[in-house]
Amino acid sequence: xxxxxxxxxxxxxxxxxxxxxxxxxxxxxxxxxxxxxxxxxxxxxxxxxxxxxxxxxxxxxxxxxxxxxxxxxxxxxxxxxxxxxxxxxxx
Numbered sequence: 001x002x003x004x005x006x007x008x009x010x011x012x013x014x015x016x017x018x019x020x021x022x023x024x025x026x027x028x029x030x031x032x033x034x035x036x037x038x039x040x041x042x043x044x045x046x047x048x049x050x051x052x053x054x055x056x057x058x059x060x061x062x063x064x065x066x067x068x069x070x071x072x073x074x075x076x077x078x079x080x081x082x083x084x085x086x087x088x089x090x091x
Contacts, residue, residue, distance in 0.1 A: 006059050013053045019088050026087035031058040031066040031080040 005024045009017060014030060032054045058069035063082040070077045 009059060010056055012056055014056060014083070014085075022085065022088040025059065025085050027084065028059050028061060029063050029066050029082050029084050030056045031063075031070055031077070031082055032056060034079055034081050 058066040060066045067077040
């Protein structure tokens with residue numbers, strides 16, 4: 001898999017990957033931050049929630065490789081979940 005594919009995918013939402021990117025990354029693990037909505041305050045008597053898009057923070061051949069990348073970036077891997085990407089056409 002070309003390094004350019006990995007660098008292009010890091011920072012994207014998994015759903016925003018193109019079909020060629022998804023095919024090139026099939027079988028790889030991605031690390032995305034565990035989703036937790038943040039309450040920003042109240043507007044009109046209702047809580048306002050800041051919904052962050054989940055972004056790919058690391059890509060590797062195993063969850064352990066993703067963890068090494070996250071640690072190298074100075075973030076806590078415990079705040080991330082690891083998902084194996086499937087081929088876009090189920091091959």
